Amino acid sequence: MSDHEYRPKSKVGQWFNDRLPLLTLANHLTDYPTPKNLNYWWTFGGILTFCLITQIVTGLTLAMHYIAHADMAFESVEHIMRDVNYGWLIRYIHANGASMFFLAVYIHIFRSLFYGSYKAPREIIWIIGIIIYLLMMAAAFMGYVLPWGQMSFWGATVITNLFSAIPLVGEGIVTWLWGGYSVDNPTLTRFFTLHYLIPFLILGLVVLHIWALHVPGNNNPVGIDIKKPSKDTVPFHPYIVIKDGFALLMFMIVFAFFVFYAPNILGHADNYIEANPMVTPAHIVPEWYLLPFYAILRSVPDKLLGVVAMLSAILILAVLPWLDTSKIRSAVFRPLYRQFYWILVADVLILGYVGAMPAEGLYLLIARVATAYYFLHFLVILPVLGFKEKTLPVPLSITEPVLGGSPNLAAARNKESKIE
Amino acid sequence: MSEKKTKRRDFLFTATTAVGAVGAAAVVWPMIDQMNPDASVKALASTEVDVSSLTPGNTLTVLWRGKPVFIRRRTQEEIDEARAVKMEDLIHPEKDEDRAKNPEWLVMLGVCTHLGCVPLNDKGDYNGWFCPCHGSHYDTSGRIRKGPAPWNMEVPKYEFVDANTIKIG
Numbered sequence: 361m362s363d364h365e366y367r368p369k370s371k372v373g374q375w376f377n378d379r380l381p382l383l384t385l386a387n388h389l390t391d392y393p394t395p396k397n398l399n400y401w402w403t404f405g406g407i408l409t410f411c412l413i414t415q416i417v418t419g420l421t422l423a424m425h426y427i428a429h430a431d432m433a434f435e436s437v438e439h440i441m442r443d444v445n446y447g448w449l450i451r452y453i454h455a456n457g458a459s460m461f462f463l464a465v466y467i468h469i470f471r472s473l474f475y476g477s478y479k480a481p482r483e484i485i486w487i488i489g490i491i492i493y494l495l496m497m498a499a500a501f502m503g504y505v506l507p508w509g510q511m512s513f514w515g516a517t518v519i520t521n522l523f524s525a526i527p528l529v530g531e532g533i534v535t536w537l538w539g540g541y542s543v544d545n546p547t548l549t550r551f552f553t554l555h556y557l558i559p560f561l562i563l564g565l566v567v568l569h570i571w572a573l574h575v576p577g578n579n580n581p582v583g584i585d586i587k588k589p590s591k592d593t594v595p596f597h598p599y600i601v602i603k604d605g606f607a608l609l610m611f612m613i614v615f616a617f618f619v620f621y622a623p624n625i626l627g628h629a630d631n632y633i634e635a636n637p638m639v640t641p642a643h644i645v646p647e648w649y650l651l652p653f654y655a656i657l658r659s660v661p662d663k664l665l666g667v668v669a670m671l672s673a674i675l676i677l678a679v680l681p682w683l684d685t686s687k688i689r690s691a692v693f694r695p696l697y698r699q700f701y702w703i704l705v706a707d708v709l710i711l712g713y714v715g716a717m718p719a720e721g722l723y724l725l726i727a728r729v730a731t732a733y734y735f736l737h738f739l740v741i742l743p744v745l746g747f748k749e750k751t752l753p754v755p756l757s758i759t760e761p762v763l764g765g766s767p768n769l770a771a772a773r774n775k776e777s778k779i780e
Numbered sequence: 781m782s783e784k785k786t787k788r789r790d791f792l793f794t795a796t797t798a799v800g801a802v803g804a805a806a807v808v809w810p811m812i813d814q815m816n817p818d819a820s821v822k823a824l825a826s827t828e829v830d831v832s833s834l835t836p837g838n839t840l841t842v843l844w845r846g847k848p849v850f851i852r853r854r855t856q857e858e859i860d861e862a863r864a865v866k867m868e869d870l871i872h873p874e875k876d877e878d879r880a881k882n883p884e885w886l887v888m889l890g891v892c893t894h895l896g897c898v899p900l901n902d903k904g905d906y907n908g909w910f911c912p913c914h915g916s917h918y919d920t921s922g923r924i925r926k927g928p929a930p931w932n933m934e935v936p937k938y939e940f941v942d943a944n945t946i947k948i949g
Contacts, residue, residue: 521896537815538817544821640913666928
């Protein structure tokens with residue numbers, strides 16, 4: 361909590377706060393000292409909170425009209441689109457909201473990668489973040505099944521079948537997940553239940569994520585430890601609140617563009633055909649945000665190893681704080697890491713692209729090279745780089761390079777131009 | 781605390797924990813098992829199909845336990861092709877004689893053994909089936925020949941009730 365002793369002004373406030381220190385908590389959140397050089401990449405935490413609340417509110421209202429039954433689900437979604445007052449709006453916000461959520465979380469994750477936010481003492485924040493990301497993928501996958509269209513049905517079939525790759529117990533696990541011998545009504549009702557539950561689990565983890573963040577405080581673009589409060593910090597309110605608010609507004613413009621002008625562009629036309637267990641669509645693709653992992657799955661010719669590679673690609677992130685051996689956090693002062701960082705960004709984008717293409721010929725070759733590089737980056741390049749790289753000198757405070765006379769002036773300026 | 785001696789209290793502590801763990805497991809199991817196929821799902825275990833209208837070279841697809849079943853009335857060329865294949869050329873070696881007891885009739889689950897898509901009839905490099913999802917090729921006996929699928933398409937338990945009726949399951 362706050363370093364100084366907080367005391368509410370009013371008698372009633374004091375009486376309440378002595379019994380439940382909510383006002384102390386509110387004061388901590390308002391006065392919370394924040395590095396004064398946070399750039400716009402740091403606004404995505406707030407944007408993600410907005411995304412989560414949007415999904416929960418629109419999800420609750422959709423659940424008032426949706427029917428989780430294999431015979432009625434598809435029809436009830438069309439009922440929402442055509443009959444329910446503003447049903448089309450709520451559903452389009454919810455469906456595109458999932459994409460916006462992932463867009464924001466990927467920027468948030470890559471910001472951490474660039475500025476080394478996952479390093480000591482912030483490992484727990486990072487690991488909680490990875491768990492949230494995994495839960496997001498589970499929620500998104502199950503949510504996509506609920507309209508019970510062709511992509512819903514076959515996506516559910518393919519993804520649940522991944523478990524059949526497990527030796528011996530695989531088939532039993534798949535039957536257990538399905539509650540039958542194929543994806544059917546029991547599968548739909550349990551997916552609906554879990555889809556309803558997961559956002560609240562995420563909400564709980566977000567509280568822990570922020571709690572863990574408030575112990576060491578924010579990392580910052582320079583990546584150095586700073587004294588709090590000091591001339592290197594500003595109070596969260598109003599400085600960060602206004603900055604976050606402005607960024608959120610920009611983000612909402614993008615969000616609204618998709619909802620009002622291209623609500624189906626991120627979806628798949630086949631999902632407007634009701635689920636048919638007799639016919640598989642010609643080309644099955646997951647939603648865009650899962651494509652890089654899908655490409656990794658398909659690039660391995662063996663069924664079990666493909667599944668192992670895909671899961672490892674995600675779980676490897678959890679041990680990232682120990683794979684990156686460099687003591688310097690920010691890529692601003694790591695000239696070599698900075699280049700490898702951008703190669704990794706390109707690598708993931710390439711994986712996403714080939715994940716949407718048929719797994720054959722040149723696409724398959726590219727997917728294999730990109731998959732190999734992905735693991736090479738985390739398992740070889742990062743550990744070695746920490747020992748080999750000659751890093752630039754790091755300033756002693758955030759204020760120092762700004763006031764001039766610092767040997768790191770060039771580096772600090774360079775960083776400024778990056779942000780734009 | 782330096783003296784480590786098992787006391788009455790240690791015994792009680794261990795015994796209580798053990799009984800508690802057994803109790804917790806007994807409560808957790810029903811919560812897990814409720815997700816397994818229920819009695820009504822299991823009751824749909826068999827289905828009878830009239831195949832009298834099926835001419836050679838055609839396939840009938842029926843739904844059994846929520847999964848498509850291919851019933852293929854094979855032509856003589858298809859049978860010959862399937863029986864001429866050498867065992868060492870197969871990824872999952874199975875004789876056609878074992879898969880189709882009555883050579884004219886091939887009955888199997890129309891489910892790709894890779895990730896569960898439905899393969900397409902009369903497609904692929906081996907004149908049998910082709911899975912559009914991840915590119916597995918099956919021959920005229922439904923055996924995997926090329927692609928990521930690990931096994932041949934599964935032959936379910938079935939029997940001819942009479943000349944024109946197949947009972948699956």
